[in-house]
Amino acid sequence: MSDTASTDRSPAPLRVLVIDDSPDDALLLIAHLREGGYAPNWRRVATEKDLLRTLEDDWDVVLADYTMPGFGGHTALAMVQHHTPSVPFIFVSGTLGEAAAVRALQEGARDYVTKGDLKRLVPAIARELRATREHQRQIAADARVRQLLAVSADAVIGFDADYRITLWSGGAAALLGYAEADIVGQPLSRLIPRHQWSMFEELLEAFTTAPEATWRIGEQADISGQRVDGHPVLIEAALTKYRENGHAAFLLVLHDIGDRVQHEREMRLLLSVSQRATAGASLPDILSACADQVREEHDWLQVQIWLLDERDATLERHAVAVASGRQAGAPDGNAAARSLAQQASQTGHSLWHEIDSAGAPATPPLPADVRTAIAVAVPGERGPLGVVECWLAERRPRDERLLRVLQAVADQLGNVIQRQRAEQRLQQLAHYDAVTGLPNRVLFADRLERAMVEADRHGGLIGLIFVDLDRFKSINDGLGHDVGDRLLVRIAERLQNAVRAEDTVARLAGDEFAVLVPNLTRAEDLARVAGKLLEAFESPFEINGQPIRSGASLGLTLYPIDERSASGLLRNADAAMYRVKRSGGGRFCFFEPGMTEQATDRLALEADLTRAVERGDLRVSYQPVKALASGRITGVEALVRWQHPERGLMLPSLFIPLAEDCGVIHELGAWVLRRACEDMATLAKDQDLRLAVNISVRQLKHPQFEQRVLEVLEQTGFDAGRLTFEITESALFGGGEVAADTVRRLAEHGIRFSLDDFGTGYSSLAYLRQLPIDKLKLDPSFIGDDTLSSTDGAIIAAVIALARSLGIDVVAEGVESAPQVELLALHGCDQMQGYLISEPLSVEALVAWLRGDPSSLGEPAD
Numbered sequence: 001m002s003d004t005a006s007t008d009r010s011p012a013p014l015r016v017l018v019i020d021d022s023p024d025d026a027l028l029l030i031a032h033l034r035e036g037g038y039a040p041n042w043r044r045v046a047t048e049k050d051l052l053r054t055l056e057d058d059w060d061v062v063l064a065d066y067t068m069p070g071f072g073g074h075t076a077l078a079m080v081q082h083h084t085p086s087v088p089f090i091f092v093s094g095t096l097g098e099a100a101a102v103r104a105l106q107e108g109a110r111d112y113v114t115k116g117d118l119k120r121l122v123p124a125i126a127r128e129l130r131a132t133r134e135h136q137r138q139i140a141a142d143a144r145v146r147q148l149l150a151v152s153a154d155a156v157i158g159f160d161a162d163y164r165i166t167l168w169s170g171g172a173a174a175l176l177g178y179a180e181a182d183i184v185g186q187p188l189s190r191l192i193p194r195h196q197w198s199m200f201e202e203l204l205e206a207f208t209t210a211p212e213a214t215w216r217i218g219e220q221a222d223i224s225g226q227r228v229d230g231h232p233v234l235i236e237a238a239l240t241k242y243r244e245n246g247h248a249a250f251l252l253v254l255h256d257i258g259d260r261v262q263h264e265r266e267m268r269l270l271l272s273v274s275q276r277a278t279a280g281a282s283l284p285d286i287l288s289a290c291a292d293q294v295r296e297e298h299d300w301l302q303v304q305i306w307l308l309d310e311r312d313a314t315l316e317r318h319a320v321a322v323a324s325g326r327q328a329g330a331p332d333g334n335a336a337a338r339s340l341a342q343q344a345s346q347t348g349h350s351l352w353h354e355i356d357s358a359g360a361p362a363t364p365p366l367p368a369d370v371r372t373a374i375a376v377a378v379p380g381e382r383g384p385l386g387v388v389e390c391w392l393a394e395r396r397p398r399d400e401r402l403l404r405v406l407q408a409v410a411d412q413l414g415n416v417i418q419r420q421r422a423e424q425r426l427q428q429l430a431h432y433d434a435v436t437g438l439p440n441r442v443l444f445a446d447r448l449e450r451a452m453v454e455a456d457r458h459g460g461l462i463g464l465i466f467v468d469l470d471r472f473k474s475i476n477d478g479l480g481h482d483v484g485d486r487l488l489v490r491i492a493e494r495l496q497n498a499v500r501a502e503d504t505v506a507r508l509a510g511d512e513f514a515v516l517v518p519n520l521t522r523a524e525d526l527a528r529v530a531g532k533l534l535e536a537f538e539s540p541f542e543i544n545g546q547p548i549r550s551g552a553s554l555g556l557t558l559y560p561i562d563e564r565s566a567s568g569l570l571r572n573a574d575a576a577m578y579r580v581k582r583s584g585g586g587r588f589c590f591f592e593p594g595m596t597e598q599a600t601d602r603l604a605l606e607a608d609l610t611r612a613v614e615r616g617d618l619r620v621s622y623q624p625v626k627a628l629a630s631g632r633i634t635g636v637e638a639l640v641r642w643q644h645p646e647r648g649l650m651l652p653s654l655f656i657p658l659a660e661d662c663g664v665i666h667e668l669g670a671w672v673l674r675r676a677c678e679d680m681a682t683l684a685k686d687q688d689l690r691l692a693v694n695i696s697v698r699q700l701k702h703p704q705f706e707q708r709v710l711e712v713l714e715q716t717g718f719d720a721g722r723l724t725f726e727i728t729e730s731a732l733f734g735g736g737e738v739a740a741d742t743v744r745r746l747a748e749h750g751i752r753f754s755l756d757d758f759g760t761g762y763s764s765l766a767y768l769r770q771l772p773i774d775k776l777k778l779d780p781s782f783i784g785d786d787t788l789s790s791t792d793g794a795i796i797a798a799v800i801a802l803a804r805s806l807g808i809d810v811v812a813e814g815v816e817s818a819p820q821v822e823l824l825a826l827h828g829c830d831q832m833q834g835y836l837i838s839e840p841l842s843v844e845a846l847v848a849w850l851r852g853d854p855s856s857l858g859e860p861a862d
Contacts, residue, residue, distance in 0.1 A: 780814025
């Protein structure tokens with residue numbers, strides 16, 4: 001054989017591990033191997049850690065330097081010898097002396113080559129590869145010998161030309177139960193079942209004249225041995241013939257294949273279940289196929305598979321396979337079957353029941369034609385998932401091997417059931433809303449796209465309805481998220497009941513739903529659907545015995561009339577819904593082309609407001625508050641203004657709702673409070689005025705609102721006792737306990753609260769008693785114009801009397817005329833503000849105004 005890698009033109013592949021700290025030396029070695037006819041697939045390592053990790057791969061040869069920094073060749077050799085002793089290890093070094101080389105060879109190195117003379121490297125590798133191949137062939141030969149020895153340890157039976165037994169091994173006695181003294185000299189036919197002997201005898205006669213010296217029986221025909229007790233034994237046989245003393249002699253070697261056959265049956269069953277599962281078969285198909293195959297493999301009278309219902313843990317039959325000519329019967333009417341399966345599911349153990357030899361009934365009772373019943377629990381991570389039940393028409397003693405097979409099938413079924421249920425749960429989470437069970441935004445978009453394709457193909461219209469709940473946030477915050485979730489479930493149920501089966505109701509987010517209505521012919525059809533959806537909100541929803549009313553605002557759009565893209569349809573319906581919201585809600589509106597422009601304009605304004613807050617482009621004005629009795633200025637109300645670079649001056653009524661919607665209200669409110677506190681510091685020391693700042697309920701409900709307020713007061717040095725927060729009564733009372741708790745905590749720090757626009761919202765006396773409210777601010781609508789009626793006076797008198805009874809001051813807003821002042825003074829109103837006193841002023845104008853007003857001097861009224 002040549003010392004090169006190959007005599008043909010194709011380089012021989014070679015997996016080479018190079019242990020060398022020099023990349024250049026490693027490249028020289030690889031180049032030399034390529035010149036020698038190899039195609040090396042190689043890797044270089046230079047540390048013990050890298051070597052240990054690399055030894056997990058397969059290598060043909062290891063080439064190692066002898067001396068490396070911090071890593072010696074002997075260490076590398078020891079590591080390779082420990083992990084892969086059969087891989088040839090060759091030192092390739094420029095520093096390996098003769099004594100070191102001898103030591104390396106003694107420790108297991110196959111050869112050594114100097115780096116200065118590599119011409120011995122390729123022959124050395126070729127030699128070692130040949131030696132390795134020869135070693136592997138020797139190992140294979142040894143393995144064959146061991147296999148032959150294993151065969152000889154089986155049942156070895158000798159017989160003569162007359163088929164009389166002449167030799168009986170201990171293995172034969174163990175397999176078939178006969179003692180040597182009892183069987184030697186007996187006919188071979190005693191070891192073969194009667195119905196198989198004629199076939200076996202034909203095989204023996206054919207073997208006698210065949211040229212082969214050995215036959216393996218079992219490949220040509222299935223045969224069984226027969227034990228001394230008459231029970232069959234599944235066997236595999238090998239026949240050998242030879243001449244002994246001039247006469248024909250035979251050896252029969254039997255091997256018990258019962259376990260293997262049982263294992264093959266088990267594997268067929270498991271493979272069948274696994275193949276169907278990996279092929280994406282449904283669970284009913286998998287269970288049905290499994291029941292059929294279990295019945296066929298073991299010739300059962302009936303096999304049925306029961307599963308526990310995940311909701312109420314009741315046992316239901318999901319698959320049944322019966323022998324030909326037998327009726328399975330209805331599962332609910334078969335109390336006997338249910339009783340056995342129920343026991344197995346409750347205990348999680350395998351059960352084996354049979355009719356005893358005297359004919360007494362089994363417990364639990366079995367059907368009349370059943371003599372043996374087996375129930376095996378299908379295991380799951382949290383307990384049994386079901387039961388595999390098998391019936392036989394004859395009695396059979398408990399067979400642990402058979403139970404193991406059935407348990408393996410049940411285990412595989414358990415894995416499949418849990419995997420499919422997990423996939424279903426993931427599918428549910430990915431495409432359905434967790435609270436309502438409705439399709440989510442992802443699934444809704446998919447169905448919308450499919451509906452659009454169908455509409456393009458067959459014609460017709462598609463309707464899309466965007467449903468936004470009215471007052472849901474107040475309900476959710478005031479009554480708790482649990483009540484909110486229950487309300488969402490009830491709303492989802494009513495929405496589904498209001499549409500057709502082919503329509504889709506989805507929950508897109510929080511309080512937003514969408515309804516897909518395909519196959520329409522006219523826009524009026526969509527309007528009728530919208531009307532039915534609104535009717536679903538007419539009666540209250542009962543949650544925990546409490547009636548709760550909720551309305552909805554609906555935006556409608558049509559495909560392909562309004563838009564030809566799914567995103568555009570959703571945008572159109574959303575824009576139409578917002579128009580309904582702005583007009584008071586509780587109705588529906590079709591999309592009109594200008595709506596998207598309005599929505600785009602709103603988004604642009606939100607972005608401008610966010611930037612204005614970040615840059616501090618807003619300004620704060622102050623409107624004085626005067627005491628009616630003394631005529632003194634007692635305080636100011638801070639009013640924020642926004643001078644938009646393009647739209648001009650914008651009042652709070654225009655941009656505060658926008659700030660609440662886009663979430664910038666918290667930053668805006670904090671900025672206004674800080675600026676107002678800083679401005680108050682510029683006033684004269686003797687003008688110890690109260691500062692009123694407007695806040696929203698969203699600020700009150702923010703978890704960090706209290707902390708932010710206290711930080712501003714500390715950093716600006718403004719006295720908390722001079723600060724009043726103004727909030728509208730509808731906002732405060734709709735904010736629930738979270739807002740109320742924040743009010744109480746801030747009041748403990750000395751901060752006071754004023755109820756703005758009193759009389760336009762809840763006007764709840766109970767809430768006034770429960771909360772630390774210091775002032776009521778009469779809405780300007782109660783004061784009226786210069787021509788005041790007796791009704792106006794009665795309303796003002798009633799509000800002031802209510803406040804007096806609770807120890808609360810009353811402030812009138814929007815005072816613009818002397819008659820209004822007279823009416824307020826007549827009924828004992830405490831304070832007033834409005835353009836009659838002063839318009840809102842900048843802090844500089846306020847300072848000048850206070851200096852020119854004598855009433856500002858002296859002690860302020862509280």
